Amino acid sequence: xxxxxxxxxxxxxxxxxxxxxxxxxxxxxxxxxxxxxxxxxxxxxxxxxxxxxxxxxxxxxxxxxxxxxxxxxxxxxxxxxxxxxxxxxxxxxxxxxxxxxxx
Amino acid sequence: xxxxxxxxxxxxxxxxxxxxxxxxxxxxxxxxxxxxxxxxxxxxxxxxxxxxxxxxxxxxxxxxxxxxxxxxxxxxxxxxxxxxxxxxxxxxxxxxxxxxxxxxxxxxxxxxxxxxxxxxxxxxxxxxxxxxxxxxxxxxxxxxxxxxxxx
Numbered sequence: 001x002x003x004x005x006x007x008x009x010x011x012x013x014x015x016x017x018x019x020x021x022x023x024x025x026x027x028x029x030x031x032x033x034x035x036x037x038x039x040x041x042x043x044x045x046x047x048x049x050x051x052x053x054x055x056x057x058x059x060x061x062x063x064x065x066x067x068x069x070x071x072x073x074x075x076x077x078x079x080x081x082x083x084x085x086x087x088x089x090x091x092x093x094x095x096x097x098x099x100x101x102x103x
Numbered sequence: 104x105x106x107x108x109x110x111x112x113x114x115x116x117x118x119x120x121x122x123x124x125x126x127x128x129x130x131x132x133x134x135x136x137x138x139x140x141x142x143x144x145x146x147x148x149x150x151x152x153x154x155x156x157x158x159x160x161x162x163x164x165x166x167x168x169x170x171x172x173x174x175x176x177x178x179x180x181x182x183x184x185x186x187x188x189x190x191x192x193x194x195x196x197x198x199x200x201x202x203x204x205x206x207x208x209x210x211x212x213x214x215x216x217x218x219x220x221x222x223x224x225x226x227x228x229x230x231x232x233x234x235x236x237x238x239x240x241x242x243x244x245x246x247x248x249x250x251x252x253x254x
Contacts, residue, residue: 017122019118019121019122019150019154020118020121020150020154020157020158021118021119021121021122023208024118027208051125051143051146051147051150052147053147053150053151053154053213053216054151054154054209054210054211054212054213054215054216055154055209055210057210057212058207058208058209058210059208061208061210062208082140082143086147086216089216089219090210090212090215090216
């Protein structure tokens, strides 16, 4: 998993295809990092991502639940039109902001 | 029959085969001349069904998953079959957000995605009898043919 930690913020650079196979690793590693680095904010970077299914939605919802308990948030950046469609359809946009511009 | 084409794909229920399965189906459907959007829709639906077979049908044991694909005129027919443990209550399983594995971060949106991205979805399953997910998608719906006038 490609990631970057800045203070209490974790940026996850998602892979080209986010399915059940890839989601497992991201779930495991991000949970470890969240605990170890006292993370409060997770940014999902979709720059490289062309494919996502409901396993990806599961990863986002799972991290949201975790951070929400700690008073944190999740957000998404660099989403393509296809990714926005899937995120909106799943309703996950109700708990997660999508930012269009670079932070 | 004319204008029909068929293929069958049998592979191990390993999560690493998920991308193989959806890319293969995507390659098969190219003869229908789909848009990028339509290919993405089918790939997502295949991914959902195969993931279900792996985690719910076989509960991560390695057995065979069979995908049958058929094109007839403009329609793509898909059947994804496992011989796993089957679904007790199909109606409940198809409800949005319902999942039997919330601890594994399953969103419970698999069937909702299949329904949204395909034109028809049918699930045949019984406990101990495995599951067949049947889907259809009409390719090129509402799209006009390009006509090129000769000089």
